[in-house]
Amino acid sequence: MTHKADALRASLRPTYSGDPSNGPFPSNQGVAAPRWRRRIAVVAAIVLATVGLTACGTDEPTTSSGADSWDAVVDRADDEGVVNFYSVAPELQNVRLVEAFNSEYPDIKVRVLRGGGELPSRVSAEIQSSSKGADVLLFSDPNWFTKNADHLMTLEGPEAESWPEQVWRVKGRAIVPSAYPFGMIVWNTDLFPAGFENWDDLLDPSVKGKFGTRSDVTPSYAGYLDFLERTMGPAYLPALGAQKPKFYPSVVPMTQAVASGEIGVANTTTPSIVKELQELGAPIDAVVPPHTYAIEWGAAAIDGSEHPNAARVFMDFMMSQHGQQALNGDGLGISGRTDIPGVIPQAGMEMLKSEKYPADVLAEWSRKVDEYLS
Numbered sequence: 292m293t294h295k296a297d298a299l300r301a302s303l304r305p306t307y308s309g310d311p312s313n314g315p316f317p318s319n320q321g322v323a324a325p326r327w328r329r330r331i332a333v334v335a336a337i338v339l340a341t342v343g344l345t346a347c348g349t350d351e352p353t354t355s356s357g358a359d360s361w362d363a364v365v366d367r368a369d370d371e372g373v374v375n376f377y378s379v380a381p382e383l384q385n386v387r388l389v390e391a392f393n394s395e396y397p398d399i400k401v402r403v404l405r406g407g408g409e410l411p412s413r414v415s416a417e418i419q420s421s422s423k424g425a426d427v428l429l430f431s432d433p434n435w436f437t438k439n440a441d442h443l444m445t446l447e448g449p450e451a452e453s454w455p456e457q458v459w460r461v462k463g464r465a466i467v468p469s470a471y472p473f474g475m476i477v478w479n480t481d482l483f484p485a486g487f488e489n490w491d492d493l494l495d496p497s498v499k500g501k502f503g504t505r506s507d508v509t510p511s512y513a514g515y516l517d518f519l520e521r522t523m524g525p526a527y528l529p530a531l532g533a534q535k536p537k538f539y540p541s542v543v544p545m546t547q548a549v550a551s552g553e554i555g556v557a558n559t560t561t562p563s564i565v566k567e568l569q570e571l572g573a574p575i576d577a578v579v580p581p582h583t584y585a586i587e588w589g590a591a592a593i594d595g596s597e598h599p600n601a602a603r604v605f606m607d608f609m610m611s612q613h614g615q616q617a618l619n620g621d622g623l624g625i626s627g628r629t630d631i632p633g634v635i636p637q638a639g640m641e642m643l644k645s646e647k648y649p650a651d652v653l654a655e656w657s658r659k660v661d662e663y664l665s
Contacts, residue, residue: 361449368600369398375598376605377404377414377425379588380469381543383563384618391617392608399601407541408509411435414593418442425593426602429468432510433589434645436465444592444599448607450614458627465591468609469624472640473515474584475560477546477577482555489580490523493558499534501555503545504664506538510648511586513656515559517648518584518641531558532664550575562635563623585625585640 368374378385382405389401406413410430417424418439430436436443443464451463458467476487482501487493493502505512520528537554539545546560547553550573565577590609592602608614612630619626620633625640648656 364448364600365396365604368396368598368604371598371601372398373400373402373598374601374605375402375404375424375426375596376429377406377410377427378429379407379410379431380405380429380618381561381563381567383567384469384623387617387623388609388614391613392605395608395613396604399604401605408507415439418593418595421595423597426596426598427590427592427605429588429590431586431588432645433460433465433467433587434510436460436589436591437646440464442594444594444596444602444606446592446603446606448603448610450607450610454610455627460587460589461591465589466606466610467587467627468590468615469618469626470585470587470637470642471561471563471624471635472579472583473511473559473561473586473643474518475562475565475577475579476556476558477549477560477565477575478556479549479552479554480574480576482552486576487556487578490519490527490558493534493556494527494530498556502531502534502536503539503548503554503557504531504536505541505545505559506660507540508653508657508660510645510653511643512559513648513653514586514643514645515584516656516659522582528659528663536664538665546575566621566623579635582639583641584643585637586643 376385376389380388385403385405389403392401393399404410404425410428411432414425414428416422437460440461443461445463446466447463454466459465460467476490476493478487480486483497492498516528519531537548539548539557542557542560542564545554545557546564546568549555549557549560550568552574560577562577565575568575590606592599592606596602609618612628615626615628615631616633618624619631619635622633622635624635625637626634
């Protein structure tokens, strides 16, 4: 392991926790470890500033009618002054979305609670107990929104009227705001300067003991393993297991581990995490293989939430050209709108159908992970 990789590992490890262009991402190497620490400290400060979810606003939430003018909804949203946003999105996309929203709605503070697989159960518990919490949820299993449609607010803003039919998850209530390639190969350019191109490359003997993958068998990961088994054949996953993988609970710490040199390569990440680490100077690169697997996010406003008008305004902004550019532009995601420059093209990607992976199927894939990869 190089001295530089050790320095990067030391600067990265304490920072992140928890958990979502078609082709190689450009590398930007050679930044010393102290700049990493300074930049990460700033990001951490932003997270701490936005995560707190103390109660705000009136005790009785204001309701709104679809017959109201949009200006009246915005006025009430300004009076509420807060929207609580529970999000599975990587930090870079959350920051971009919030900054873009506040450039148009400076009187509405966005409190971001970033999490992973625990977010839906937390929101469900808040719904059942009628407690204060999420106003808007963005999560990586759109099927949750289908199953909980009765608890989602009707979206009737100006952008909702023109939102493309194919990216409504629940018509008039839940949208697909973004999708991205989940099947990506990401590697440390110091350890693997030649890089990788396709799934077979991960079986090279040089990868053994330097390979990382996910440990949590969520619908997204089960769907991905299913894709690999169907695409590469039944011998592929056992062969991948022979590479002695190291397991990580989510793509954030795993991609960090690639950047620091703790591992050399991993078989899943997200474009925004790679981009953020590259901008920090990490020796990291990634590729989307020609045929790959992608996942969709779902998003909705929670009916009966504390800040209903602010939630409606935030959701409508997420559907706007400005909101979609912030969330998906610069190669960060796939958009349902056709007027967003710089998004990832969807060609060649098989999209997750999370409803195909109920509890019994997940249990079977957990067994396969133990058998093949562990």
